[in-house]
Amino acid sequence: MIAPLQKNLFTLILTLLSLSAFAQTGTIKGVVRTSDGQPAPFVNVALKEINKGTTTSEDGSFTFKNVKAGSYTLITTFVGFQPQEKQVTVTSGEVTNSDFTLSESSEQLEEIVVSDTRTLNEKTVDIGKSGIKPMDLPQSTIVIDKTILDNQQVGRISDVLANASGIYLMGTTGGVQEEIAGRGFSYGSSNTFKNGVRYNNAVMPEVTGLERVEILKGSAAILYGNVTAGGVLNLVTKKPKFQNGGELSFRTGSYDFYKPSFDVYGALNNSNKVAYRLNSSYENSRSFRDNVKAERIYFNPSFLIKAGKKTEILVEGDYLNDKRTLDYGTGSVNYVVADIPRSRFLGASWSYYNTIQKSATITVTHALNDSWALNGIVSYQGYNNDLFGTTRPNASSQLVATDGTWVRGLQRSGTDQDYYIGQVNLTGKFSTGSVKHQVLIGADQDKYDNTAQAYTYANPIASNKNVYDTINIYDLSKYQQRTDIPALTLSSTTKNPLNRTGVYVQDLVSILENLKFLAGVRYSYMESETANVKSYDDAFSPRLGVVYQPTKDMSVFASYANSFTLNTGLDINNNRLAPSFIDQYEVGVKNELFKGLVSANVTAYKIVNSNLAQSVLVQDIPADAVNKTNPQELAGEVTSKGIELDIMSRPINGISFIAGYSYNDTRYTKSSQYIDNSRLRYNPQHTANASIFYTFTNPLLKNFNVGFTSFYVGNRVAGRSTRTTVTNDTYKLMTLPDYFLFDFSAGYNWNNVSLRAKVSNLFNQLSYNVHDDNSVNPIAPRMFSATVSYKW
Template identity: 55%
Template structure:
């Protein structure tokens, strides 16, 4: 891969030119910043701060701080507004290019205080998700739901999606495919591209998404087949990008870190021509980085423009674009030797240095929302996505029988593959609230259609390109020439899918609610001249009992399906495998919403898993049958607090056990690979809000735990020897330390990741063993526009 210094300079120049233009355009305005606290000194989050003369305002963050930018020079009255707290007004004089500090100390109003506890702060159990297609608070949903917001993402300096998901127990990284893709899973099941969404539509997770542009990450655990069709059983992840705002503002930032990491970014938003009908937002970033792995480097560029039109109170149109290019040296780590992880330096790279992985993803989407009635809404989504990748690199160690020898010798083969994929989606949802007598309904009725046009190009491999030794890189002379591989075959794989679904949340009483629905999905899969059609009904049913408004007890059943390739003993296409999911739990908002504590137990059973017929028929040696069974069981605990006297906490624990409970291929009760039995997470942050010189200082410590896992290859009953073996992967704790300081518009964040320099691995089979990153330092400086 070739990464030129000039490209880096140009990207920096462009971003900082945009910064200069943004600052110059706003040089004739000033800012108002400050902190809102209650009479006992605690932060007062979500209080509205409004400039009376401009009818312009903002809301205080969880630590009570606020900032109003782009205020024209002049005299103003600024007042606070929040149910349960007495209104307060203050006069202020704003000068161009200067920031005025304005603090408020508010007194509680006893008459309205109880209302504040219900409406003033959204707890973990009150934040409805966009991915659910209908506004249902998690407290009313018989399903485990977690949302990680922008503040958590920013304060932890999350760089990759796996960093964000460290705050979500039970969802974890199980592999690191070549360093260019994070393999994610939940509840024992892999999250492929069918389980990963951006703004409600699927995206190809062969490319690592950009995190700096995210407003929040939503995780719906368990079954979601009623909403999306054939998705894996463990759950879905939805990335929500930052949306346009009618208030002018933004942020420019620069992140630098260990191993030559540089990442400038820019986020600007505001109204077009200062009207209240059209707003815009542009997020863009550039990343250039080395690695703790020798000879590995990467380069990324991302831009996300969006426009919001509000021509009337009833109609809203959101247009969004998304472009990401990722180029890097693929790194499959090291290979096992006789199913043991070899002892080599953490930094050792055994691939060919000229290898390259280039991926591009382009997306355009339109979301139209129309309010038919105060209680009824019609929402349509259309999106188109183009994804392409080109992988030209050494083969993984230990593939195709080309094993790493006990002395460390390995014959390097060269592979190449290309993928071009176009994805189209159209979706229409009708949502509404109504009553039949004393019974209230929250109805979702919708239909969606999507289509994949995929072209896979395979190249002829080059065998024995070179020989290396993983223990002694100087044993053999390295080759640096780039071979020319010819095309072996091009395979077309179009997929068309249609679904229609209905769901109703029925409130029988204030305490008892039922959620019921069903989806019908039809899918047609073509591969060259072969066509397969599948259809399935996937029901969902759940009951919720709320003895109090702050407590919810639920139980649910849902059914999902997996499509199967191959034929049975009669030569017919295999039918889908159906997966039954059972879930129960309790959700609590304790201490007037200070602490959300949720406990969930689940059982997931794929009782008709596809597996090879044994013994294989002579006339159909590759025949399969739906006779296997995989069972996943587990328990999850989610904890989250709101800001309390400057403190905030997120934590949790999960236990999962996923095994083959019936199989004629694998040993019964054998454990599935890559899935940790235990995961845990905890992060504690403290922000000083008192009027001292240290006001604006924030300190934090976060940790997560990945339990023991197995990799390698599950032993097969059809091969009664040690050809197939599993290998243990050690568990590990990782601790990260955080510090931040905010002064007016400027914020400096520092993070030390893997504080104890722990060593462990993410492993795929026995051929891709990638060590986790060592202790690293990263610093981000950002400026609010």
């Protein structure tokens, strides 16, 4: 045991020695930026004389500590940019600053367009708000960037999501939208975002304006309130640049598909304060479905204003006008997909689904200092939809008979929606002793003004019933089809306003460099109205997680989060149901393998909704119940569990690949209405994805690349879930066949011109996306497309 005096003396000597050693060394700091002033992450920086290197962080900064006093050569290298060298002198006990601005040639810029050196675990998601690095986040994330979007020549969001495990289409109702789901739960409009703002996904989003797509799996309730379980999706559009440039392209393909588009950007009047970007596209096409066609116009302007050294203002607009034929597919007979040609259209020739969607968003970012930043967003979105056509096969008791006879009715509906949101976030980093904190404090308020119009059709020739005409789905020539467009009567206009307010706080606490805890909570308050019944709900959404990093290339995590969803049903006393609360558990391992060349992440999860809203059985409705028309109760339970694997590589000698697999099992684990342990509809138990692209380096084939993309979706069930206690129940489930999609792509770049070609669904697989049993939409057959573009 060291005596107190000796111990103090010993400590003093160690301190002096440490200070002496520090006094003989200094620090080098700097920031690397691109020529348009943006931070350049993941740039290699090295000290030539001592062979010591590092890479820049997300904000472009780098640091060398404990460098002996003297003169050194700093070298920066990055694919697509010219190497640079600078001489620096390190002075004992001082910090030497040395910044770089990368410069590029036109030839090298072509390289950077087709390469992304960041790995899966280096791509921070904006949708996470706090800027936590993926290796520090106890949650699974995926970023699908522009390199992948361009290489795969994506045309729809479903093409993009084929690169992420466990994310899939659960339906394409009416052939007019892509209903996305993950981990057994729908990614509805509450779970779909564009640039961090909720986005109505009842229309197919335009992909030509996308810079990347972000997926935050699991619970996001602490950040966004009442989002359903499974995850959230964020579409990030292209941003302004101070460097002048642009692209003009034209895509054509099977079934008279034509799509010109342009994208221009640069500094406004050569200013270093204001930059702009304008991208737009026009699409016109037929379909493999007879009489089905589509036309859409997209316009996406944006401006970036540098209001000061620490303040940026981003103004973004978005406009989409989408017109297409309403198409409920090939129909089904007694819960079996009808055996008719894939191309046969069963609706009225004039049926339509027209949508206009527009938005304006202002984002202000202000750096308070090097550690703290303030971010504010205000946004408006307008959504208007007009649906008019024949009813769905088998809907409203108008069933398709065994011989194929179907009495068609008419339907028309309108939707007008105005959505407003304002949010503010304060992010910061600080230390309490040796403990580091990365904090997020925020508040948001949003408002929906929803108006729905419903119409009725009464045919006087058919006793004022909703009867338009009769067809036979197996033989369309058997009956004469009507082609006139009757007038329908507006029967009701319903308003459903919704107001939400939330406040939240979150802290990533680094106890040690390799041991971190994430804790946070959100309080949400909501006011809503359904059928003239007002409701007031509130909820707390906690989040807890732990991350342990045994090495810098491995991260092991576990987390718990609680989320909630609003219920619109009324109980037996005509009171609005309380929200359903959902517990989510997640564990996983994130790995950087082969010196960071390959990311490989594995995640397991369990999600339990233990108070699921369901209908009260008729025999259980009390005689004195106020509401005897379909009252509901919180008495069911749904459990989702599964495992996901995601693999993504950096470009390795011209080769890059992505692979993934997911297993999901989502069932009714307790229900008075459905058979216990029965599967929820639309969710495949197995999905898998793989893609590989190769850019030739041989002089004879330079600038030529080829790629293969595949996606597997296991069998699913649709139809109508069987009830357990209803006499003579005729509901049945439909089993949908699994399918395997295989695409081939090839491209060639010559100076500023590029040519790409693609064959999708190479083996002409056939399967269906089905909603209930009344929108049976076949997947697209083998199709060809080609794109030529010019960049400057």
